[in-house]
Amino acid sequence: MELKLALIGFGVVGRGFTDILIRKKEFLQRKYNLMVKYVGICDMKYGSIVNHSGLDPHKALEAVRAGNSLEKSFDGVKGLSPVEFIDASGADVVVEATWTNLDTGEPAITHIKKALSTGRHVITTNKGPIALAYRELSNLAKAKNVKLLFSGTVMSGTPSIRTLVRGLAGCYVSEIAGILNGTTNYILTKMEEGLSFNEALRDAQQKGYAEADPTMDVDALDPSAKIVILANIAFESDLKPKDVIREGIRNVTLENIKDALRRGKRVKLIARAWSDGKSVKVKVTPEEVDINSFFGQVKGTVNAVMFRTDSLGDVYLIGRGAGGEEAGQAILADLIELIL
Amino acid sequence: MELKLALIGFGVVGRGFTDILIRKKEFLQRKYNLMVKYVGICDMKYGSIVNHSGLDPHKALEAVRAGNSLEKSFDGVKGLSPVEFIDASGADVVVEATWTNLDTGEPAITHIKKALSTGRHVITTNKGPIALAYRELSNLAKAKNVKLLFSGTVMSGTPSIRTLVRGLAGCYVSEIAGILNGTTNYILTKMEEGLSFNEALRDAQQKGYAEADPTMDVDALDPSAKIVILANIAFESDLKPKDVIREGIRNVTLENIKDALRRGKRVKLIARAWSDGKSVKVKVTPEEVDINSFFGQVKGTVNAVMFRTDSLGDVYLIGRGAGGEEAGQAILADLIELIL
Numbered sequence: 001m002e003l004k005l006a007l008i009g010f011g012v013v014g015r016g017f018t019d020i021l022i023r024k025k026e027f028l029q030r031k032y033n034l035m036v037k038y039v040g041i042c043d044m045k046y047g048s049i050v051n052h053s054g055l056d057p058h059k060a061l062e063a064v065r066a067g068n069s070l071e072k073s074f075d076g077v078k079g080l081s082p083v084e085f086i087d088a089s090g091a092d093v094v095v096e097a098t099w100t101n102l103d104t105g106e107p108a109i110t111h112i113k114k115a116l117s118t119g120r121h122v123i124t125t126n127k128g129p130i131a132l133a134y135r136e137l138s139n140l141a142k143a144k145n146v147k148l149l150f151s152g153t154v155m156s157g158t159p160s161i162r163t164l165v166r167g168l169a170g171c172y173v174s175e176i177a178g179i180l181n182g183t184t185n186y187i188l189t190k191m192e193e194g195l196s197f198n199e200a201l202r203d204a205q206q207k208g209y210a211e212a213d214p215t216m217d218v219d220a221l222d223p224s225a226k227i228v229i230l231a232n233i234a235f236e237s238d239l240k241p242k243d244v245i246r247e248g249i250r251n252v253t254l255e256n257i258k259d260a261l262r263r264g265k266r267v268k269l270i271a272r273a274w275s276d277g278k279s280v281k282v283k284v285t286p287e288e289v290d291i292n293s294f295f296g297q298v299k300g301t302v303n304a305v306m307f308r309t310d311s312l313g314d315v316y317l318i319g320r321g322a323g324g325e326e327a328g329q330a331i332l333a334d335l336i337e338l339i340l
Numbered sequence: 341m342e343l344k345l346a347l348i349g350f351g352v353v354g355r356g357f358t359d360i361l362i363r364k365k366e367f368l369q370r371k372y373n374l375m376v377k378y379v380g381i382c383d384m385k386y387g388s389i390v391n392h393s394g395l396d397p398h399k400a401l402e403a404v405r406a407g408n409s410l411e412k413s414f415d416g417v418k419g420l421s422p423v424e425f426i427d428a429s430g431a432d433v434v435v436e437a438t439w440t441n442l443d444t445g446e447p448a449i450t451h452i453k454k455a456l457s458t459g460r461h462v463i464t465t466n467k468g469p470i471a472l473a474y475r476e477l478s479n480l481a482k483a484k485n486v487k488l489l490f491s492g493t494v495m496s497g498t499p500s501i502r503t504l505v506r507g508l509a510g511c512y513v514s515e516i517a518g519i520l521n522g523t524t525n526y527i528l529t530k531m532e533e534g535l536s537f538n539e540a541l542r543d544a545q546q547k548g549y550a551e552a553d554p555t556m557d558v559d560a561l562d563p564s565a566k567i568v569i570l571a572n573i574a575f576e577s578d579l580k581p582k583d584v585i586r587e588g589i590r591n592v593t594l595e596n597i598k599d600a601l602r603r604g605k606r607v608k609l610i611a612r613a614w615s616d617g618k619s620v621k622v623k624v625t626p627e628e629v630d631i632n633s634f635f636g637q638v639k640g641t642v643n644a645v646m647f648r649t650d651s652l653g654d655v656y657l658i659g660r661g662a663g664g665e666e667a668g669q670a671i672l673a674d675l676i677e678l679i680l
Contacts, residue, residue, distance in 0.1 A: 020510070020651065028510065031576075157652045159507030166506055166680065167499030169372070170364065170672035236371075294658060297634055311360065311669035312497045312660055318634060319655040329651035332510035340506065 001339050002035040006050075006091035006120075008082055008111055009098035010043035010064055013125050013152070016324030017095065017331045018057045024332075032336050040089040041070055042082050044098075050088045051076030082107065086114045093338060095331055096124040102216075102225050102241055105132040116140045116148065123334040125152030125327045131225035135238045149337060152330030154180065154226040155303045158319030159333065164233055168307055168315065173234040175274040175308035180226040182301030182321045183210045183217035184249050184269045189299050191257050192266070197250065209301055209322075219248035220284040223271045227282050230305070231273035237280040245283035252286050260288050266296050274308075294318065341679050342375040346390075346431035346460075348422055348451055349438035350383035350404055353465050353492070356664030357435065357671045358397045364672075372676050380429040381410055382422050384438075390428045391416030422447065426454045433678065435671055436464040442556075442565050442581055445472040456480045456488065463674040465492030465667045471565035475578045489677060492670030494520065494566040495643045498659030499673065504573055508647055508655065513574040515614040515648040520566040522641030522661045523550045523557035524589050524609045529639050531597050532606070537590065549641055549662075559588035560624040563611045567622050570645070571613035577620040585623035592626050600628050606636050614648075634658065 007014050021028070021036055028034040038057050040050040046063070049055065049070045063073035071078040077088055086094055094115035098108050105128040112129050115122045117140060124130065129137060130150045141148035154160045155178075164173070179185050186209050190200035201218065204210035216222045224244040231239055249269055260267050265288040273282045289295040294316045298304045303321030308314050320326050347354050361368070361376055368374040378397050380390040386403070389395065389410045403413035411418040417428055426434055434455035438448050445468040452469050455462045457480060464470065469477060470490045481488035494500045495518075504513070519525050526549050530540035541558065544550035556562045564584040571579055589609055600607050605628040613622045629635040634656050638644045643661030648654050660666050 024510065024512075027512075032509070157511075158655055159503060162507045163499060163503060163657075166677065167502045167673065169676040169680070170360070170368065171497075171669060172364075172367075291632075292637060294634060294637055297632060297637055309669075311665045315498055315657070315659040317503075317655070317657055320653050325651045329511060329649075333507065336509040337506065340509070 001033055002037055003335065003338065004037050004039045004090060004092045005095060006040040006042070006086065006089035007038065007095045007097065008042045008085070009096065010041055010046055010060070011097065012324040013097040013327040014095070015061060015064070016328030017097070018061055020325065020328045020332055022058055032339065034336060034339055036335070039091050040085055042080070042085040043070065047071035047078065048080045048085050049074045049076045049078055050080065050085060052090050082111050083114050086111065086120070087118060091120055093121040093123060093335065096122060096126055098126060100126050101128045102131060102221055105129040109133050112137055112148070113140065116144050116146055119144055119146055121147045121149070121338055123149045123331050125150070125330055127153045127225045127229065131228045131241050134229065134232050147338060149334035151334050152327045154229050155305065155319065155321045156323060156326035157329035157333065158303060158317065158321060160230065160305045160317055161233065162333065163317050164230060164307060168309060168312070171309040171311055173307050173309055175272070176227065176230050176234055176305065177270055177272045178227065178305035179268055179295060179298050179303055180223040180271045180305065180321065181217055181220070181269060182303055183214070185298060186301045187218070188249060188252065188257070188267055188269065191252070191254055192261065196254055197252065218250055220246050220269060223269065223284045227271035227273050227284060231280055231282050235273070235275050235280045239280060239282055243282060245285065247285040249286055264291050265289060266291055268295055268298070270295070341373055342377055343675065343678065344377050344379045344430060344432045345435060346380040346382070346426065346429035347378065347435045347437065348382045348425070349436065350381055350386055350400070351437065352664040353437040353667040354435070355401060355404070356668030357437070358401055360665065360668045360672055362398055372679065374676060374679055376675070379431050380425055382420070382425040383410065387411035387418065388420045388425050389414045389416045389418055390420065390425060392430050422451050423454050426451065426460070427458060431460055433461040433463060433675065436462060436466055438466060440466050441468045442471060442561055445469040449473050452477055452488070453480065456484050456486055459484055459486055461487045461489070461678055463489045463671050465490070465670055467493045467565040467569065471568045471581050474569065474572050487678060489674035491674050492667045494569050495645065495659065495661040496663060496666035497669035497673070498643060498657065498661060500570065500645045500657055501573065502673065503657050504570060504647060508649060508652070511649040511651055513647050513649055515612070516567065516570050516574055516645065517610055517612045518567065518645035519608055519635060519638050519643055520563040520611045520645065520661065521557055521560070521609060522643055523554070525638060526641045527558070528589060528592065528597070528607055528609065531592070531594055532601065536594055537592065558590055560586045560609060563609065563624045567611035567613050567624060571620055571622050575613070575615050575620045579620060579622055583622060585625065587625040589626055604631050605629060606631055608635055608638070610635070
């Protein structure tokens with residue numbers, strides 16, 4: 001089956017996805033009967049191009065990697081705004097991979113609404129719109145009889161959301177807990193080795209795990225958005241990131257960590273959501289966990305999530321939680337979901 | 341959506357599933373728009389009944405729990421053989437939950453073939469037919485445009501197969517490793533506490549984790565079937581249980597376990613499958629794993645699996661691997677899959 005795809009945002013995620021598609025073209029056709037035709041790419045920096053005959057994704061990657069505009073590299077309809085682009089693309093599925101904004105969710109929310117309301121499936125790795133407007137967007141998708149898939153928003157390609165939605169379909173989930181931010185887990189792991197918070201943060205920045213402004217990670221905004229996304233699916237709630245009781249890791253001292261280790265514990269930034277039967281609570285705070293536990297063994301940038309269920313007890317999923325290829329894989333799994 | 345369901349095998353698994361369906365009737369209707377109508381139940385011991393108007397599952401449970409025949413408890417078509425039963429049932433989906441036979445896969449293979457070839461979806465928790473005849477049965481399902489789902493065959497309700505098929509869709513998997521048998525893991529855990537193999541086995545038997553004849557578990561026949569099932573999905577191979585290099589835990593001594601612990605290791609029965617590019621290898625053998633690892637923290641009857649992938653590195657799934665309710669949940673997740 002051929003899917004016509006329009007990609008908005010051609011940064012690390014959009015390129016990571018495109019790389020995988022090129023590499024696995026034959027495999028995807030043979031195993032899933034999936035063929036993907038790029039009918040448009042739209043990027044803030046590299047311009048906007050629509051061509052219903054299809055755009056060579058390899059050529060698009062080469063263009064932007066050489067710093068060239070897409071508009072100069074391809075024939076087709078050029079210069080459209082993202083909203084015009086979606087309309088003109090003729091795509092079956094819009095992949096939204098623009099930057100994350102956890103205050104407003106924009107411009108991604110506008111893009112997603114436009115795509116859904118014009119009858120297109122949407123795949124996004126962008127936490128902003130899903131953390132801030134999941135209920136509204138998923139209702140719109142249902143009303144339009146299209147799918148809104150967003151695997152990559154929590155733990156990237158490690159399939160936390162698909163496990164919750166499909167793997168545990170039919171379960172009652174009473175609690176979710178997770179190590180959902182690799183950057184802070186890396187910093188805490190380094191602090192166990194004796195680095196101060198500031199030294200560990202600098203190390204994470206040098207390795208590219210932390211941004212120059214590390215607020216999203218160390219102040220726990222990122223894992224707060226992620227636990228809200230999981231909670232709203234599991235508990236059918238409509239929580240927002242502002243509802244999260246949130247404490248980052250800035251106040252975790254070397255002494256806290258050493259003291260915990262002496263007692264057989266590790267300090268981890270744990271995101272937690274639970275239902276007390278009446279309402280749903282969400283918090284992200286440093287917690288001590290036993291070294292001899294699954295969470296206690298989650299080191300470096302690895303992520304983990306635990307779903308507490310009625311029929312299965314505690315189910316753990318552990319894996320990488322970030323990266324361009326990992327996010328690209330999340331988009332690919334969503335794309336396959338559309339045709340399975 | 342209403343699904344007409346025929347159940348073959350009304351033992352621990354069939355009853356576990358039925359219990360869940362009764363308990364979650366309203367939830368399933370509200371959340372998934374799923375309504376299930378039992379149109380037939382067929383059991384070696386309690387007889388065979390078909391009634392197109394529907395059978396009250398609660399009444400069926402009460403009957404067999406009181407030791408009464410289904411045929412005496414319900415009106416309808418009685419006394420059919422399983423194959424006749426499938427034909428007469430008019431079911432959309434046949435749930436096959438008879439006993440596991442790892443030598444021939446029968447009678448389940450015959451039941452599944454009959455159901456698929458008459459255009460019915462099949463859900464089974466029975467390892468025998470999937471380990472022995474997966475390729476043939478899945479080809480038959482494809483040809484008939486129906487689904488063959490078998491979540492419950494590996495790790496029971498903990499969704500190892502769905503993670504592989506859907507969660508990791510699009511990934512290349514190069515290796516699978518798992519602790520896929522809870523009974524042997526329980527015995528090994530007890531041996532760490534100082535019990536001999538025979539004492540630990542007796543304890544497992546008393547707790548109902550091991551059978552009177554423990555061969556399936558301690559000689560690794562059960563995890564061999566499971567790793568074959570996972571390998572054939574991941575590697576598109578057609579391996580059989582006899583292809584597994586297999587060594588159980590009978591020869592693991594207390595001294596082996598103590599010696600490993602002194603070196604920071606635990607002895608685990610590890611099922612492993614990997615592709616060397618040309619062929620697929622499968623083995624189940626005792627291995628030493630680091631205490632400080634995810635597998636090293638898998639204690640008692642808990643199961644775990646690791647999928648080594650190209651885009652995501654190692655992905656771990658950990659949870660319970662057996663039990664009537666757990667298997668019932670696997671069937672339920674498969675049933676929901678049919679309508680999602």
